[in-house]
Amino acid sequence: MNTLQTKAEQRLIADYYDDLARTFGQRISDEGKERIQKAFEFANSAHAGVKRKSGEPYIIHPLAVAHIVSSEIGLGATSIISAILHDVVEDTDYTLEDIENLFGEKVSKVVDGLTKLSDEITSTHDSKQATNFRKMLMTLSDDVRVILIKLADRLHNMRTLDSMQPNKQLKIAAETLYIFAPLAHRLGLYTIKTELEDLSLKYTHPETYSQILFRLHSQKERRDYLVEEFIAPIESQLKSENINFNISGRLKSVFSIWNKMQTKGVSFDEVYDLMAIRIVFNPKNNLSEKRQCFDILSIITDIYKPKPDRIRDWITIPKANGYEALHVTVMGPQGKWVEVQIRTQRMDEIAERGFAAHYKYKGDETPESELDRWLEKIREMLQNPESDALEFLDEFKMNLYSSEIIVFTPKGEMVNLPKGSTIIDFAYEIHTDLGNHCIGAKINHKLVPVSHVLQSGDQVEILTSKTQLPDISWLKFIITAKAKGKVKQAFKLDKKRHLEKGREIIEEKLKKHNIKPSSDTLKKLSSYYNLSNKDQLYAQVGMGFLELDELESILKTRRENKLAKFWTLSFGWNKKDKPEEKQFEFPKRKIDKKGTFILKENPEESNYSLAKCCQPIPGEEVLGYINSNNHVIIHKRNCPEANKLMSQQGDRIITAEWTKFKKRSYLSHIKLNGFDRVGILNEVTTIISKQNNINMRTVMFDTHDGIFEGDLYLYIHNVEDLKNLIARLMKIKGIDSVLRIESIEE
Template sequence: MEDSKLLQQTDDEMIDQAFKELLDSYLATKHRKKVEIITKAFNFAREAHKGVKRRSGEPYIMHPIAVARIVCEDIGLGSTSICAALLHDVVEDTDYTVEDIENLFNPKIAQIVDGLTKISGGIFGDRASAQAENFKKLLLTMSDDIRVILIKIADRLHNMRTLGSMLPTKQFKIAGETLYIYAPLANRLGLNKIKTELEDLSFKYEHPEEYLQIQKKLENTQMARVAVFEEFTSPIKAQLDKMGLRYQILARVKSPYSIWNKMQTKHISFNEIYDILAVRIIFTPKYPDDEINECFSIYASLSKIYKPHPERLRDWITHPKANGYQALHVTLMSNRGQWIEVQIRSERMNDVAEQGFAAHWKYKEGGGSEDEGELEKWLKTIKEILDDPQPDAIDFLDTIKLNLFASEIFVFTPKGEIKTMPQNCTALDFAFSIHTFLGSHCIGAKVNHKLVPLSHKLQSGDQVEILTSKSQFVQPSWINFATTAKAKAKILAILKREERTLQQRGEEEVADFFRSENLEYSSQNIKKLCRYHMLDSVEKLYSAVARKDIVLGESDKNVVLEKPSSQGWKKYITFGFRSNKSQKKEEDEEKPVAQTSDIDIKKVLHISTDDKNKNYVVADCCKPIPGDDVLGFIDDNNQVVIHKRQCPVATKLKSSFGNRLLAVEWESDQDLYFPVNLYIKGIDHIGLLNKITQVISQQLNVNIHKLTIESKDGIFEGRVQLLVHDVSDVKVLSTNLFKISEVKVVTRIENFDDKPEN
């Protein structure tokens, strides 16, 4: 009894201290000091969650307090958002309703709590696409009040900070969903600091070993970076002092996730990444209206000290990013012969860079906000996509992500108006961005007064005029070169609408055929026609008939009546032509390599659930081998597919089918061999092939299954397929191949013919 009282007292002290720290943070801001309503919200939430503990063992109220603190400190929102953050789980987890919140507080707080409740329930539900459907709800609530998504991001950040107490399966799911959805959302809303932390925390749980390795390397190289920073910034400080500026110079170190991501995409080592250190200059402008000119004045002064890279000037001041980011990025050559990026920002620009739009939102009493240009456009685009809901929630997620991840370019209308578009967008995307009618009837475009096709990719600074015709309609091929979420969504919606009309017409024509031939119009007879024409659905049959791809006649009548002649002809077709799938299967069976699908994967897997009786197979998309960080996914055939955790397919599965994931790990087994492909590149030299084969076959006694080497202009490229036990074999191989002086690149590739990105 005494122990429980002591424990309760300790908990109360911890809660009181956490709330005091939240209030101190709030009082340090420039917001109006509405301490009374925040205290009321805290006391209400504390009472509502009384006696409830989190999985970590701490009182549940500590979570809402932590979320409110992130909302206040990291995002910069005021009392309404802090109250909503404190109350965000009350309606979902207790008997209180949204009406209770409205009566006790105010309609705005109740509306935000309601929005948070709608997107919270069922995120770990049983339905396959629960997370994707949930993401739709999340985006819908953004149009009501953007603070809903900001508080949700804060909620996700605290969940990620405390993810260690969750089961491994939940960790993979939540980390995958965070990397796939929430980090890009935070980035799009300008929350750079939060985006970076979400990425790093996801990386930490998905690839713990790699995370620790990079952290250790950053610690080991810290002293060297400090020396470079001091030497590089010393003359810069002297020049800024001479200009009479108030400023601070900070070192910006690349995040572990960004480093790892670059290592993966560029196939380089930690030591080959040269932009780990960047320099940030944050200054107080002498005159607020003159901050842009002062940025360029600082740049001009720096270019007198160090030589700037002519192609790496990034002017985000004149043309801010869609998330509000403004800065001048220049890359300078240091005295050590190293390129170093310098980011020049005013204090205001720095606030926007760290806190996004929240840094300059001023919410009026009774709701409403200042018009925020690009953000409003973005929200409007998402609302338009949501107006045409797609049946496949995974497709929906991919479509939205096109917008979230896109880098931006700036193009001009014929009247000189500037439009922000995603990088790699086409003339067709531009047409749909202006109006759906314009996109639907687009026949081409004039870019800088020259005629170009719809698929033409736009560049920053292009002036674009869209050409239309009333006789033009949306074509199925357009989906192949549309890149923006809006264009893809509109094209698919129009095509589906047209397809439905076509199917209705085809269905009527099929019914007419059955009537005219006195045949029974039944689903069984329709299926006979589908099999005869080798179509896998009734809808495809109706469409083909409406398009006149299939003209129903005597042979179709015979098929329905099951006459022998038609059966014989059908058998002949089936026998005479084999599908690509069966052909590929036969080709695969001819290969003498021990395929991973032939191996009993359960022998080398530690399975943390009771699903050991299922069939386990290795995913073809990423071909993991023992030692790779992996997870299991229960597919539609109830078999468990083993994917690498960083595999793009696995990333999509984590964010959309989280409830079907399994935590699995490799166990050592030196009896089994797995095929692996290596890509090798370097300086061509006589006897090089002999050196490579000696290292692999003689020194390491590894079986080479396939080897190709090509040489051009003194550079060789090679690919080798080997049979290994695990990842450690690959590391030993790579280390020893690097000892050959001519070899400059050794990297693992998924398929033998793949070529790594440069």
């Protein structure tokens, strides 16, 4: 009995352990259960007296993670023990040596992979988040279970995120969306991936999340009726064919609905495929699974007409994470498109629990899979000593989503590549020498350049020349981490030369503006281009990736009645005009990272500026990023750049809120389209001129074959005014859509 815990706490802990034990079943041997019990008693004693932010005893968290590992991923005793012990080394006085002595080398290695880095190990300019993640991935070389347990750990943290401070919630949610959800997807853990995405949205966009949830709930009865109407004839036909099956409706996740609304620019009501119907059947022994899946597809398309371009065969060629299924979209009752997924029970288990768990830890004799090849690519990336942690994280992110195109070698061998891959990506995928000497390719006997983007089904013959060498410009269009790594490796000997060349270019350009290349100035420039330090800045400029074309606009003095600037750099005037150098700086204001940063109408008084990448408007959901000059840059919460900053430099993220803005206006771009008719332009401009607080800068209309497109550039005070205007414009007869365009070229 632990004297540091109350009786109520002891009862709560016992209940959690009993819940965990109920998930074991026949999967865990008696010896395994004894080892798990021993690990629990050890961890409970080690964490005794420690509380989580929620006020619960700390041991509840490791037990909850172990529960996810056991019941939702289906891993064995070693993984469950590692999950129970995953915070012991980091948070208590016990060492990895103690863990190895008590529970063996395997558990010790997994726990080591799950233990975060100490501050001393992290280099000064690398993000601690990124470095921790790289270290965790290094254990992939030995044991993929580290990642699976880490995903379970993250899932429980997301489920209990309510007790964290708002800025921590933002950091953890964005990191989850940027790395952990795609990682779960890559490892085939679809259920976990979906929950991670939904929970991330709940904390990054709480209002939007609640609205979508409410709309889904309010339409439930109508949806249930449509599902019953749709599946009735299919059920009847499958039964008559003596097929042992289960059919169910699966609702699109909140995140995927929101994502479609964002990427397609549509409203909730326009997301047509909210529902998917899933048929899971028990295959007969005397026929192949693939044949039986296509038989069921034939039954469905006899009842409902299929959409020709929406049949997906993931059985002949499974996805990179092992996912197998047949998908078809058909025209259902009441003119609604419905997606139907056809799987065997085996395929369904792989889809729900993940291919990694299925074949690695159940003793299946599986030939080398796409997942194995992916893990091998990650190991190659990890062995490249040249990439820093932030660069590695970006490259790893590019490799997370499943391969989307399939191309063929001249001999007919199949190669999987990410969508958007070029001739160079393909060449390096085959062999390093082929990539290094590539001068072009032939696709279907037609000559194409090295930058040509491949399409699924292309048969590619690489053309080489002994005199050809890797070209630094290739980095502008190649997308696979392997190709990028090989090209960078070829240029690593020139790194010093690039740094020197970049330094000379920057100093020359600053000299033209009479500005000294002080560390403060270089910090501001690095921050402006989202680089970690001056060396990265020099290298990017030296290799020709940064032209510094915006230098003049970055260095201009403050302009009245314009959009707020990121910052104002120190200026030097010509000695004839001014006898001494004068400094323009934002007043330094102490920033409370835990509190909410209030955005006042005068940005210079408040020490903030608006990000150019997403152009936030007063009233929108925003957050702040504290740059190296202690200046706050305001981003929209759904800005991809903000998402990247939160996942890599989350400790610099703060929550932010607007005050009421009355004087300062912000430039916004609205795009209209619809059917042209006499007087429509006049109606649009009349509505704008009648709405208070909005001024027109530019109005451009173009008509073609009875369809018009319009671009409006308006000065507005806040997002409410913009929403009201959009609602009024949508009521004009003939207008089909009104969209706000977020990036503005001034």
